Structures are given as C-alpha cells and as structure tokens.
Amino acid sequence: xxxxxxxxxxxxxxxxxxxAKQTMEMSSLIWLRxxxxxxxxxxxxxxxxxxxxALALPAPGPATVRLAPIRTGIEAFGxxxxxxxxFPHICAMPIHIxxxxxxxxxxxxxxxxxxxxxxQETNEAPIFREMVHAQGSVTVYLQVPSHLQESFSxxxxxxxYWGQASSLAWCTEISAGAPSTQECVVPLxxxxxxxxxxxxxxxxxxxFRNGSVTxxxxxxxxxxxxxxxxxxxVYVWPLMxxxxxxxxxxxxRTPFGELGSNxxxxx
Amino acid sequence: MHEQTTxxxxxxxxxxxxxxxxHSLSNAGNNGSNRxxxxxxxxxxxxxxxxxxxxIAKHYHAGLLAEYLEAAGSPxxxxxxxxDGRRAAALIEQAAYRNLSIDQIVRDCGVCDTxxxxxxxxxxxxxxxxEARQRLSKHSLIEFSFALALPEHHAETVQLVTRxxxxxxxxxxxxxxxxxxxxxxxxVRYKCAGIxxxxxxxxxxxxxxxxxxxxxxxxxxxxxxxxxxxxxALTATMLPHLTGLRGVIAVCTSTGRAPLYSALQExxxxxxxxxxxxxxxxxxxxxxxxxxxxxxxxxxxxRPALPAAWEHHD
Numbered sequence: 001x002x003x004x005x006x007x008x009x010x011x012x013x014x015x016x017x018x019x020a021k022q023t024m025e026m027s028s029l030i031w032l033r034x035x036x037x038x039x040x041x042x043x044x045x046x047x048x049x050x051x052x053x054a055l056a057l058p059a060p061g062p063a064t065v066r067l068a069p070i071r072t073g074i075e076a077f078g079x080x081x082x083x084x085x086x087f088p089h090i091c092a093m094p095i096h097i098x099x100x101x102x103x104x105x106x107x108x109x110x111x112x113x114x115x116x117x118x119x120q121e122t123n124e125a126p127i128f129r130e131m132v133h134a135q136g137s138v139t140v141y142l143q144v145p146s147h148l149q150e151s152f153s154x155x156x157x158x159x160x161y162w163g164q165a166s167s168l169a170w171c172t173e174i175s176a177g178a179p180s181t182q183e184c185v186v187p188l189x190x191x192x193x194x195x196x197x198x199x200x201x202x203x204x205x206x207x208f209r210n211g212s213v214t215x216x217x218x219x220x221x222x223x224x225x226x227x228x229x230x231x232x233x234v235y236v237w238p239l240m241x242x243x244x245x246x247x248x249x250x251x252x253r254t255p256f257g258e259l260g261s262n263x264x265x266x267x
Numbered sequence: 268m269h270e271q272t273t274x275x276x277x278x279x280x281x282x283x284x285x286x287x288x289x290h291s292l293s294n295a296g297n298n299g300s301n302r303x304x305x306x307x308x309x310x311x312x313x314x315x316x317x318x319x320x321x322x323i324a325k326h327y328h329a330g331l332l333a334e335y336l337e338a339a340g341s342p343x344x345x346x347x348x349x350x351d352g353r354r355a356a357a358l359i360e361q362a363a364y365r366n367l368s369i370d371q372i373v374r375d376c377g378v379c380d381t382x383x384x385x386x387x388x389x390x391x392x393x394x395x396x397x398e399a400r401q402r403l404s405k406h407s408l409i410e411f412s413f414a415l416a417l418p419e420h421h422a423e424t425v426q427l428v429t430r431x432x433x434x435x436x437x438x439x440x441x442x443x444x445x446x447x448x449x450x451x452x453x454x455v456r457y458k459c460a461g462i463x464x465x466x467x468x469x470x471x472x473x474x475x476x477x478x479x480x481x482x483x484x485x486x487x488x489x490x491x492x493x494x495x496x497x498x499x500a501l502t503a504t505m506l507p508h509l510t511g512l513r514g515v516i517a518v519c520t521s522t523g524r525a526p527l528y529s530a531l532q533e534x535x536x537x538x539x540x541x542x543x544x545x546x547x548x549x550x551x552x553x554x555x556x557x558x559x560x561x562x563x564x565x566x567x568x569x570r571p572a573l574p575a576a577w578e579h580h581d
Contacts, residue, residue, distance in 0.1 A: 039282065039529040040412030040454045041308060041318075075469050075574055076522060102311040109295045110322060115353065117360060126296060131413065135311035160456065160524045165383075166321050166410045168454055170527045248309030 030146045033177040034156040035137040036169040038100065043131050044163030047206045047232055052112065056130035058239055058251060059099040059138045059185070060162035061205035063230050066090050068162065069142075069155045070218065076158055077151065083215050086151060092211040094143040096179035099237055099253055101136030106248040136253075137172065138162070141179040182255035188234040191256070201239040201251055206230040273480070275572035276518055279487075279565065280525035281455040282535055283514030285414070285494060288448040289424075290507030292499030293319035293414075302443040305423060310531075314418040317447050319499065321411035324455075326352065327498035328409065328489050329382045335485035336377040341478065344376035355384040355403070369403050369465050373472045377482045380463060380473070383407035408461045409486065414451040415531060421449025446505060452530035455490065459483055459571040460522075469574050476570070483571045491562040495555060512555045515539040518548040518565070522575040 044064060046055040060068075069090055073082040112127040144152045157171045188202065209231045217229040239251035295304040308318040333347055346357035355372045358364040373380045388402035425443045432440055462482050463473025473479055497507045515536055519525040526542050528535045536551050543549040552558040 037528060039527040040321075040452075041415065071467075075466070077575075079468055100311070104309040104311045104313070106307065106309045108306065108308075108320070110320065113352065115357070131308060133308060133310045133415070158522070158524055160458075161410070165406050166325075166412065168410060168412055168456060168527055170524060243313060245309050245313065245315055246307065248307075248315065250309060250311070250313055 028146045029143050030149055030176055031178045032142050032144055032149065032152055032156065033173075033175050033179070034140045034142075034159075034171055035173045036140070036159070036162070037137055037172050038134045038167075038169055040168055041131040041133050042162065042164070042167030042169070043129060044167060047204050047230075052125070052127040054127075054129045055203075056105055056132050057163075057203060057205070058103040058105070058132060058134075058201060058237055059097055060140075061185070061207070061235070062095055062097065063206040063208060064163055065095050065097060065140055065142075066208055067218070068159050069152070072158045072160075073151075073155045076154055081151075086148065086155075087215055087218075089144060089148060091208055091213045096141040096181065096184040098139040098141070098179065098184045099239055100134035100138050101253045102134065102250065103239065104133045104245075104248055104250045105130050106133075106246075138169070139179075141177075141184070180255070182257045183238050183253065185235050185237045186256070188236055191236055199240045200254075200256075201237040201241070203235060203237070204232050205235040206232055273568055273570040275520065276565075276569040277458075277460045277521055277523065277572040277574075278519040278525040279457045279459060280517045280519075280527045281453070281490070281494075281514065282517070282528050282530050282539060283453050283455075283494070283512060284417070284450050284530045285453055285497075286450045286509070286511035287497060288508035288510055289446040289505060290497065290499070291445060291447060291501040291505045292497060292507065293323045294445075294500055297442075302425075303445050305445045305447055308413060308415055310415070310418065312418075316418045317416035317421045317423065317449055317451075319414045319451065321413050323499045324411040324414070324453075324493065325382070325407070325409070328411070328493050329378055331489040331492055331498070332381060332485055333378050335488050336482065339481045339485055341377040341481045341485065342375050344372065344379055347376050347378040353384075354379045354382065356386045359386050359400070367403065369405065369467075370472050372403065373405065373463060373465060377485065379405070381408050381482060381486050404467075406461075406466055408458045408466075409490070410456045412454040414453040416447075416449035416451050417531060421447065421451075423447045444501075444505075450511065452535075454527045454529070456525065456527060457486060457490065459486075459569075460574045462486075462571040464574070471573065480570045483569070484566050487562065487566045491559070491566070495559065509555070512558050513553045514551070514558075516550045516552070516558075516561050516565070517542070518550070518569075519546060520548065521546045521572070523547075 044057040044060045046057055049055040070082060073086055107128050107130050109126050110129055112125050113122055115122050153174045156174055161167050162169050209229055213229040217226045238253055238256050240254045241249060242252050243250040293306050295306045297303045306318045307315050309315050330350060336343060346354055351357040359367060383405045386403040389400035391399040424446045426446055428442050428444050429439045432438055463479045464471055497509060514530060517525040526539055528538050540549050550561045552561055
C-alpha cells in the first residue's frame, strides 16, 4: 500500500473509492501550500491522551489535515461534490505539515462537570489541557490534481480552525510550492536510523488508515458499525525544546538536517 | 411576505484589545484556602503572561443569549430554559426525548443551535438494560479565544482577605486573592450562516427567516454586552473596571472566513484594515462608543446569510 506521506513525487494518484473499485487517474499534480496565522492559543489534542489530561500538538496532525477539507468542503460545495469528486483525492493525496517557527505549550487547569446518569447529581472535577501559543505560520502542503486546484484552494482558504473549534486559524496565503521535508513532521520510521532523535518533539499522530478509507467510515452521521478509518504512528516534529518556564515549554523549529541528519528517508 | 431590509452576513470576527482593571475573571483554582491562583500562558517569545479562558467567556455568553432569546420570544429547549450547560444532552435520558433528532434540537432551541451540543454515542448493554444511541452534535457557531495580556501591560496584586469559617470555633480564615489588571488581546468568531442549519451536512432546518434573524440579533447583542460589561468569575466582589476597548470587526458578506489577527501584535489594526474588500467589511474602533455604534449597525441592518452550498441546492 502506498503511504500517502511518502508518495511525494508520484505523477499518478491511486484513487480507491468505497474500498473496492480502484481507478488510476492520470493527471498532472500540483503542490498547494497554505499558510495559516494562529491568532490566539490553540489546542490540537495528542491522540490517545486522556480527555481529563490532554496533551497538545504543536500543529495539526495528518488526519486532522485530511478531515478539515471534508468538513469545509461540504460547507463550500455541498455533500455530493465532496463525496463524489474530492473525497477520493483527500484520502490519497500526499500531505506535509510544517509547524510554526516557535511554539509554547502551557498546561491549564480547567473545571469539568459531569452529571451522573442515574442520580442526576453534578460533579465538578479539575482537568488538565495544554494550550499552545505560536509565532509564525503553520503551513500545510497538499498535492492535488491540477484540475482540482481551484476547489482545493477555495477550501484551504475557508479552513477556520484546526482540531478543536476554538483553535482559531486564518489562512493568509495560498500558493503553489513544494515542501521542504526537512521542516515538516515525519513518521519516525522514515527518519534515518542514525538521526539524533532525542532533542526533537516526538508524539503519536493519527493518519488515514490507507487510501481505501471510505466515505461511510469517515462521516459520523451514518448509522452503521464502521471500521476505524485512522491508524496511529509515532511522528517526529522538527522542533527542539529550548526552554522550560514554570509548567510551560518552548520549542523552536529546527530543520532535521541542521543536526547532522540527512532528514527523512525517501521511500 | 417578510420584507428584506437587512443585508446578509456570512461570518463576523472580532480582534480586540480590552483593558480590565482589578479583575479575577478566570482562575486556575486555589491552593487550599491559602491563595487564589491566576491563569498563566507561556507565549512563543518566551514571556509568560496572564490569561483568561475562552470557556468562561462562552459560558456567560450562552447565559445572556438565553435571556435575549426568551425576551424575543424564540424557543428554548427545557434544558436551556433552566440554563443547564449540557444543553440538548441533558434531555436525552428523558422518555419524551429518547428519539431526539438534530432537526428537532436546532428547530426548538436557539441556544443549542448557536452554542452547539454533543449527545455522545452509546453502545447497547449486553444485558439489554440500555439501548444503543446515535451521536448527535453541532459545532458551536461562536468561538472565543483565551484572552492574553500584553506582556508589558499587566500586573497582579495580591490582596489579603478574611472570611468566616463554617463554625464559630474555626474563627476567621485568611486568604490571598489576586486582583489582576491589564490590556488583553482577544479574538471571537461568529459564523452567522450556520444559524438554523445542520452544519455537518449544511442543510437548512429553520426555514423561517424571521426566527433566524431573531437568533442572529440575540447572539450579537450578547456579544456586545459581554465586551461592554465584563462577565466571569468572582464578579460579585471583583467586577472589573473596563478602561479601554479598541480593535477591528471584520464582516464577511459571502461564503468565506472573516479574518482574525492577534491583537498581541502592535500593528494588528493596520494589518486587518488592509484586508477590506467588497466581500469583507472592516470596521475599526478606538473607544467603547465607536464599538457600540458598529454593533448597533450590525444588529439592526444584518441577517444571517445562507451558505453557497444551500443556495445552489435546488
């Protein structure tokens, strides 16, 4: 199976729809680059981290970057167009994510309320959630068929948050441009074996299971038992810890190559 | 036929600097009876600053919105009528609401429609005591950021206060309360086009345009009041002094996002002003009076737009 993240130079996209029918669509591909200003604190939760003690990512992960165009695409173009035209490409397209230049993570105590089903008694409990403040844009790169460039550009421009809805974002620029993979998040398995990992921010991220994810698996409104469309993997961000400040941590973007590594392997 | 005297608005955003003196609007908790702990956020430039959470701003906006909707004669669900923060999720265990649908929730409650709700999915119990439940949800149409103090423009004063113990034997207890003052950067986004819609499918549920307008006006009025009359924690004894309000209101008139820019940046008004276009109206304000004037115009002359996907629907 082609890994969407490692198929960066492909000139043909394997499009699998509804898990069965496979078509090979020959089309020229173009890298779209979208820059997002993050005007306030945000919090994209690390997969598997407890909701009562949520760790935050420095930027959205691959699954979030695939899911956002589906939701926003429905707003812009309606369900039918997204399902029939865009969705197969959203599942299969190579993507890269470049985190902001500097990110500061702070753990916050929040109050959570839970009402017991049987007694209807309200309980209050402290929960923890990391919030992130960033300097510089988060950049998302999508490789899309050139005939769909306009649709994808419109959608990227309309994405207003990443992850949690209050994690506000505003698209400042869309342009054509290939990613510098040295500055983008990468699966650990694609890093060189002798690369110095320790200083980098590493975390679990979710990504679409593979290109055969179906519409019914992703859309939450369908009344069917579904297979999990996501898989988990360990990823490494090109971010190095530079400072501890109370409960806060400050990371600065550092390209993988600058520490002597040759960056991610090309598969 | 309802005469159209208002213009459609798709989304509104607010990037503001608000100055509060001697407040404690949002706190991280307390250290026993010893000290009330302020909320702190590390910024990407390495400085630590004061913060108030968006959760508390949203909570108070929902309460005020419910009051405005009741006054306007808009329907509220039984949960929102009693200001239950779970909104529609509070109803699902009641027999009358077992088969609650998203259409019913959005149609019957302006607060659930605007602030969103989440009824979690549930698997059926193996012994048959509970039935399976479908997830029902709508994202909030209004989003509040944390308010972050400008690093060079905030201060904290610890006040020693006394309070009585539960019994006479416990006597007086001492506690340190923090009063914070500063200029805070805050962003708010309001997606008006989502009013009366199922925003998962972008399907129109409330097709009575007057009702959509009522909800829209109430949402804007609650937003205006929240900035002009601060709400949050400990206001019973530490109601903040509002000493300044400046910023930008961006109004997107057709499908798209209204721009937001961090008011921590000194030149944020300049940046946002440069983005004015035919479909993006930018209004700046330097005083509370100017803000009030812009808000009055928004409330009196706009209505929620319909999304492009819906307009092309038939």
